Amino acid sequence: xxxxxxxxxxxxxxxxxxxxxxxxxxxxxxxxxxxxxxxxxxxxxxxxxxxxxxxxxxxxxxxxxxxxxxxxxxxxxxxxxxxxxxxxxxxxxxxxxxxxxxxxxxxxxxxxxxxxxxxxxxxxxxxxxxxxxxxxxxxxxxxxxxxxxxxxxxxxxxxxxxxxxxxxxxxxxxxxxxxxxxxxxxxxxxxxxxxxxxxxx
Numbered sequence: 001x002x003x004x005x006x007x008x009x010x011x012x013x014x015x016x017x018x019x020x021x022x023x024x025x026x027x028x029x030x031x032x033x034x035x036x037x038x039x040x041x042x043x044x045x046x047x048x049x050x051x052x053x054x055x056x057x058x059x060x061x062x063x064x065x066x067x068x069x070x071x072x073x074x075x076x077x078x079x080x081x082x083x084x085x086x087x088x089x090x091x092x093x094x095x096x097x098x099x100x101x102x103x104x105x106x107x108x109x110x111x112x113x114x115x116x117x118x119x120x121x122x123x124x125x126x127x128x129x130x131x132x133x134x135x136x137x138x139x140x141x142x143x144x145x146x147x148x149x150x151x152x153x154x155x156x157x158x159x160x161x162x163x164x165x166x167x168x169x170x171x172x173x174x175x176x177x178x179x180x181x182x183x184x185x186x187x188x189x190x191x192x193x194x195x196x197x198x199x200x201x
Contacts, residue, residue: 063145066100070177081170082162091156093180098149101142108139148181155183164188 073089155161162171164185171185184192 066097067178067180070180072177073173075173081173082159086173087156087161090161090176090180091153093177094149094153094156097180098146098153101146101149105139105142105146108135108142145181151183152181166192 070093073086079086152161162173162176163169164171165183166188167185169185171182175186176182182189
């Protein structure tokens, strides 16, 4: 009897229902790997030292040197006197001469404007005053020459250039190249110089 009871009790025992253990899914925190950003290495470009510009040395104007540098005009056979090519030749000469004289005038003006008080020593001041007087004379001569050049340029425009103002004959290409501001032929100029010598001695 005792064995039956135990069997029944055993039968009556409810099988314990196991609770379904819900495993919590462990959410792994996404580890954001810090990407090491490499700093852009800026290469220092070596600073080039500014090379000083070569300044062309201003050559002092010399009238004789300028006239000697004139390239002779190549005359063709039976070429008409004072044609367009010849006029262009002398226009270029007179234009260049005028430009050089103006540069020289500016240089002379700068020298004249120098203050005498810069030379406290009496001997230096005397030398400077002498140079000052010479510069004034040079400037006056340059002014007169510049006036003659402008007159010659005007004569070119009016087709009077290259003809003697006294007798009206051709002055000649070679004489004009030697003295581009010439207004008289060689004969009339010689007579003029003789008269001047007789008058002034």
